[in-house]
Amino acid sequence: MMRRWMNWHAGFWAALFAVTWALSAYSFPLYKALDARWIIRFPKKWELPTEDWISTFLDWLVDQAHFYLFSFRDMTRALAALIEAPYQFLRDLLIEGFQRGLGDEAVALAPSLSWIAIVVIAMTIAHAAGAWRLALLTGACFLYLAIFGQWDSAMVTLASVLIAVPLGAIGGLLLGIAAYRHPLLDKMLRPVLDLMQTVPVFAYLVPVLILFGFGPVAALVATVIYAMPPMVRVTILALRGVPEEIAEAGRMVGCTERQMMWKVLVPSAKSALMVGVNQVIMLTLNMVIIASMIGAGGLGFDVLASLRRLDIGGGIEAGLAIVVMAIALDRVSQGFATRGLVEPRHGSLIARHPGVSLALAVTLITLILGKFIPAIQSYPEALTLTTGPFWTDAMEWINVNFFDAFEAIKLVVLQGLLLPVKKFFGGIPWAWGIIATGLFAWKLAGVRMGLLAALFMAFIAASGLWGKAMVTIYLCGVSVFLATLIGIPLGVWAAENPRAERIILGLMDTLQTLPSFVYLIPVVMLFRVGDFSAMIAVVLYALAPAVRYAAFGLREVPSHLVEAGRMAGCTPRQILWRIKMPLATPQMLLGLNQTIMLALSMLVITALVGTRDLGQEVYIALTKANAGAGIVAGLSVAFIAIIADRVVNAAARHQRERLGI
Amino acid sequence: MTDETALLDCRNVWKLYGAHADMVLRENPAPDGAYLKSLGVIGAVRGVDVQIRQGEIFVIMGLSGSGKSTLVRCLSRLIEPTAGTIQFEGMDLLGASDAELIEIRRKKMGMVFQQFALLPHLTVLENAAFPLDVQGVDRKTREARAREVIELVGLQGRESYYPRQLSGGQQQRVGIARSLVVEPDLWFLDEPFSALDPLIRREMQDEFLRLQNMLKKTIVFITHDFDEAIRLADRIAVMKDGAIEQVATPEELVLNPATDYVAEFTRHVARAKVIRAGTIMAPLAAEAFAGEVAHDAPIERIADAVEAAGTPFRVMKGGVAVGQIDGRAVVDVLTGRG
Numbered sequence: 001m002m003r004r005w006m007n008w009h010a011g012f013w014a015a016l017f018a019v020t021w022a023l024s025a026y027s028f029p030l031y032k033a034l035d036a037r038w039i040i041r042f043p044k045k046w047e048l049p050t051e052d053w054i055s056t057f058l059d060w061l062v063d064q065a066h067f068y069l070f071s072f073r074d075m076t077r078a079l080a081a082l083i084e085a086p087y088q089f090l091r092d093l094l095i096e097g098f099q100r101g102l103g104d105e106a107v108a109l110a111p112s113l114s115w116i117a118i119v120v121i122a123m124t125i126a127h128a129a130g131a132w133r134l135a136l137l138t139g140a141c142f143l144y145l146a147i148f149g150q151w152d153s154a155m156v157t158l159a160s161v162l163i164a165v166p167l168g169a170i171g172g173l174l175l176g177i178a179a180y181r182h183p184l185l186d187k188m189l190r191p192v193l194d195l196m197q198t199v200p201v202f203a204y205l206v207p208v209l210i211l212f213g214f215g216p217v218a219a220l221v222a223t224v225i226y227a228m229p230p231m232v233r234v235t236i237l238a239l240r241g242v243p244e245e246i247a248e249a250g251r252m253v254g255c256t257e258r259q260m261m262w263k264v265l266v267p268s269a270k271s272a273l274m275v276g277v278n279q280v281i282m283l284t285l286n287m288v289i290i291a292s293m294i295g296a297g298g299l300g301f302d303v304l305a306s307l308r309r310l311d312i313g314g315g316i317e318a319g320l321a322i323v324v325m326a327i328a329l330d331r332v333s334q335g336f337a338t339r340g341l342v343e344p345r346h347g348s349l350i351a352r353h354p355g356v357s358l359a360l361a362v363t364l365i366t367l368i369l370g371k372f373i374p375a376i377q378s379y380p381e382a383l384t385l386t387t388g389p390f391w392t393d394a395m396e397w398i399n400v401n402f403f404d405a406f407e408a409i410k411l412v413v414l415q416g417l418l419l420p421v422k423k424f425f426g427g428i429p430w431a432w433g434i435i436a437t438g439l440f441a442w443k444l445a446g447v448r449m450g451l452l453a454a455l456f457m458a459f460i461a462a463s464g465l466w467g468k469a470m471v472t473i474y475l476c477g478v479s480v481f482l483a484t485l486i487g488i489p490l491g492v493w494a495a496e497n498p499r500a501e502r503i504i505l506g507l508m509d510t511l512q513t514l515p516s517f518v519y520l521i522p523v524v525m526l527f528r529v530g531d532f533s534a535m536i537a538v539v540l541y542a543l544a545p546a547v548r549y550a551a552f553g554l555r556e557v558p559s560h561l562v563e564a565g566r567m568a569g570c571t572p573r574q575i576l577w578r579i580k581m582p583l584a585t586p587q588m589l590l591g592l593n594q595t596i597m598l599a600l601s602m603l604v605i606t607a608l609v610g611t612r613d614l615g616q617e618v619y620i621a622l623t624k625a626n627a628g629a630g631i632v633a634g635l636s637v638a639f640i641a642i643i644a645d646r647v648v649n650a651a652a653r654h655q656r657e658r659l660g661i
Numbered sequence: 662m663t664d665e666t667a668l669l670d671c672r673n674v675w676k677l678y679g680a681h682a683d684m685v686l687r688e689n690p691a692p693d694g695a696y697l698k699s700l701g702v703i704g705a706v707r708g709v710d711v712q713i714r715q716g717e718i719f720v721i722m723g724l725s726g727s728g729k730s731t732l733v734r735c736l737s738r739l740i741e742p743t744a745g746t747i748q749f750e751g752m753d754l755l756g757a758s759d760a761e762l763i764e765i766r767r768k769k770m771g772m773v774f775q776q777f778a779l780l781p782h783l784t785v786l787e788n789a790a791f792p793l794d795v796q797g798v799d800r801k802t803r804e805a806r807a808r809e810v811i812e813l814v815g816l817q818g819r820e821s822y823y824p825r826q827l828s829g830g831q832q833q834r835v836g837i838a839r840s841l842v843v844e845p846d847l848w849f850l851d852e853p854f855s856a857l858d859p860l861i862r863r864e865m866q867d868e869f870l871r872l873q874n875m876l877k878k879t880i881v882f883i884t885h886d887f888d889e890a891i892r893l894a895d896r897i898a899v900m901k902d903g904a905i906e907q908v909a910t911p912e913e914l915v916l917n918p919a920t921d922y923v924a925e926f927t928r929h930v931a932r933a934k935v936i937r938a939g940t941i942m943a944p945l946a947a948e949a950f951a952g953e954v955a956h957d958a959p960i961e962r963i964a965d966a967v968e969a970a971g972t973p974f975r976v977m978k979g980g981v982a983v984g985q986i987d988g989r990a991v992v993d994v995l996t997g998r999g
Contacts, residue, residue, distance in 0.1 A: 243778065245778035249774055252737060252770060252840075253767065253839075254765075267780065267781075268782070
């Protein structure tokens with residue numbers, strides 16, 4: 001019985017692969033023989049005009065839409081002004097100083113905070129979040145920004161983050177609460193959130209660019225939209241995670257709905273909610289960097305500009321500044337999330353708030369002294385160090401000495417792996433591709449998912465994006481394969497060896513906090529543009545979940561099972577392969593799922609280094625401000641992501657059921 | 662049938678879970694377990710009648726899944742019953758509006774939870790004062806009142822601790838303090854001691870009896886521990902599969918179990934703890950007595966004295982001798998004879 005079952009499964013997969021391979025290899029001769037061009041190209045006349053519809057709709061929205069009293073454009077302008085004001089205030093506060101009037105007639109009202117004051121304030125906040133070690137780390141990070149001449153750009157980026165994070169966090173919290181209270185809203189919100197998490201970041205930028213114009217406000221709007229969904233999810237989960245008894249206790253003491261939410265549920269869920277805030281902060285930073293393409297300025301712009309100029313040193317410098325800032329923001333916000341409740345202090349106002357008092361004092365003193373000693377107001381330029389030339393030389397040296405080695409590696413991987421896979425996916429005729437995806441999803445995730453997957457692929461074909469989608473799938477597939485190949489052994493190593501665990505997982509933590517943009521810098525410097533560079537960047541970016549989930553899955557294997565194995569006389573190797581690995585597969589599949597999602601999101605960004613996939617389509621749409629094309633290509637990426645997500649999750653679920661976990 | 666002294670009077674209460682659960686009762690007002698199962702409906706509470714009298718400790722006893730937690734949540738309307746009536750102080754509890762319900766819970770009900778259900782972000786003092794905070798009582802008044810109940814449960818000196826800094830037993834003392842701060846008429850305790858170690862559990866039971874001697878509340882107490890039920894209860898309701906098997910005093914349960922299920926439970930109970938002198942006394946016959954015992958004294962407590970004496974003891978009720986008890990009768994109980 002079991003045997004026959006296995007045979008049927010193996011047979012299905014073998015047949016599916018064989019047919020696909022044959023059609024892929026012979027689609028071109030087939031088209032020649034039958035003179036049927038539709039086999040390899042989706043007929044132009046059947047293409048859906050989705051792009052035009054969306055573009056027309058957006059044009060109408062911007063030019064003509066009216067809501068009785070005001071037009072849509074008035075609304076976006078009002079919204080822009082609403083965001084602009086606090087943003088400008090923060091910029092004044094952090095770098096530019098307060099002025100009245102414009103241009104030459106500007107009268108300086110008050111200077112910005114001095115760099116010393118900002119460092120002290122950052123350290124005070126870090127100290128409140130954790131301890132002296134965190135404060136010192138944060139201080140070092142900010143000092144780095146000052147000493148290495150990245151201060152002004154970093155402060156612009158910080159101003160954007162400081163505006164976008166509260167908006168994203170509070171907006172997400174309120175939406176999450178509304179969804180928690182009204183199941184109908186929850187149901188409606190769920191697919192929207194799914195889609196928003198899978199639509200690539202560039203696709204957000206296009207419509208935002210059209211609605212808000214080029215500039216920091218558009219960048220902030222895009223950032224908030226991008227960073228909010230995880231907060232909504234975390235809020236819903238956190239509120240649902242409050243123990244039933246605590247909610248009942250609230251009801252039994254006679255809380256009203258409002259008291260229930262704000263006095264019982266939200267405070268009880270606080271530490272879970274702070275995890276969401278940490279996510280919002282990291283996503284915000286990531287997006288603020290990317291949004292430099294539509295005018296966010298700051299460190300992201302520096303990186304982008306250096307990449308375009310091929311200014312190696314400048315790119316690495318700005319990239320490192322982003323890394324430093326990401327680390328500081330991440331550690332501080334995590335500190336707040338894991339910090340327990342603080343014992344209240346007693347005494348006078350100053351004794352109760354030593355940090356705030358110190359920060360205020362330093363601000364005031366530097367404000368006064370800064371008037372007389374410029375070095376206190378802003379870090380003296382003469383004292384900045386630049387590492388740019390050093391990095392340029394280092395890269396040059398590497399390129400001179402290792403060029404042949406790098407080229408050889410690149411060639412081997414390209415010829416041995418990338419090109420054959422590319423040819424395989426590229427050759428699949430679209431019609432069979434739709435059917436094969438449907439069969440694939442049906443087999444792993446059921447009939448409904450099979451139909452949905454086929455429908456999604458049909459949409460992609462009908463949008464004229466089949467070829468580019470195949471490039472996306474091939475690059476994503478190869479990258480995920482490599483990330484898994486490297487990541488799972490690292491995860492196994494981390495799970496088996498505590499010393500390795502500390503180092504590997506620490507490294508993965510840091511890798512995950514880096515904005516995706518940063519990955520492009522070294523890759524481009526070493527391997528120049530092309531599919532190979534893109535693949536390396538994607539593998540690096542998507543590695544972390546493969547490692548983490550593998551390590552986590554192995555460590556979660558119940559210890560009594562391991563003990564049972566040891567008592568049965570298993571060698572350590574047998575324990576790993578026969579007991580731990582099979583039980584950890586569901587977790588590893590979840591890791592695979594995350595890896596695929598990260599790979600897809602990174603793949604879109606690698607359009608900057610010259611891949612010819614859906615990401616490039618979105619990027620081109622962005623530069624041309626063609627909303628329709630951008631959204632359609634973005635949706636196509638989202639559809640691929642959704643298919644992968646559902647199918648892998650279903651596989652993980654099957655595996656868990658089979659193991660009875 | 663109406664019981665004048667009942668503070669909480671609940672009649673034919675049902676709670677069914679499953680699709681179209683409310684339709685089931687309309688078609689068949691008294692469905693049995695098999696019928697419900699055939700419909701795919703779960704009968705968590707099935708046709709329960711209980712009257713909780715003023716000032717008594719009413720224990721609802723049942724194993725996990727017997728529906729006792731669902732029942733107590735129906736009584737407090739944390740869960741909406743599918744059918745039935747519940748009267749609280751003569752008022753229709755199920756007909757109460759949301760606002761009325763909030764008012765009743767604020768002023769007249771208190772509840773203690775199995776996992777304590779303390780708010781993690783509030784101190785002991787703030788947790789105990791929380792019900793008053795919700796009512797809008799000013800800080801000074803509510804903290805003064807909270808200090809009183811904290812002292813009552815023996816936690817003075819720990820007012821500024823957070824729940825996670827306390828042991829399980831201490832946390833439940835905070836839970837008890839919180840539920841008493843509004844001086845409720847009706848006090849629900851949902852397995853309050855089940856999450857505690859056996860030694861602490863016993864200590865908390867003593868503490869609970871001490872409090873009840875002072876406060877004389879009307880109590881609905883849920884437990885899965887038959888020994889605990891016997892130790893604390895004035896009356897016990899034994900639940901199984903959502904229905905009540907028997908409601909009786911501990912002594913009646915042991916002496917006259919209504920069903921095999923109840924008998925199975927009571928078989929291993931130390932009878933000497935439950936049976937009282939008045940129950941096994943013989944008519945007055947002897948001329949000389951070694952002493953007197955109260956008619957409601959458990960055998961356990963008088964066994965040594967009675968067994969050691971050569972002559973019987975007089976059993977007293979209200980200052981009058983109503984019977985006698987001798988060593989043999991005591992030994993019968995202790996050894997489980999007769």
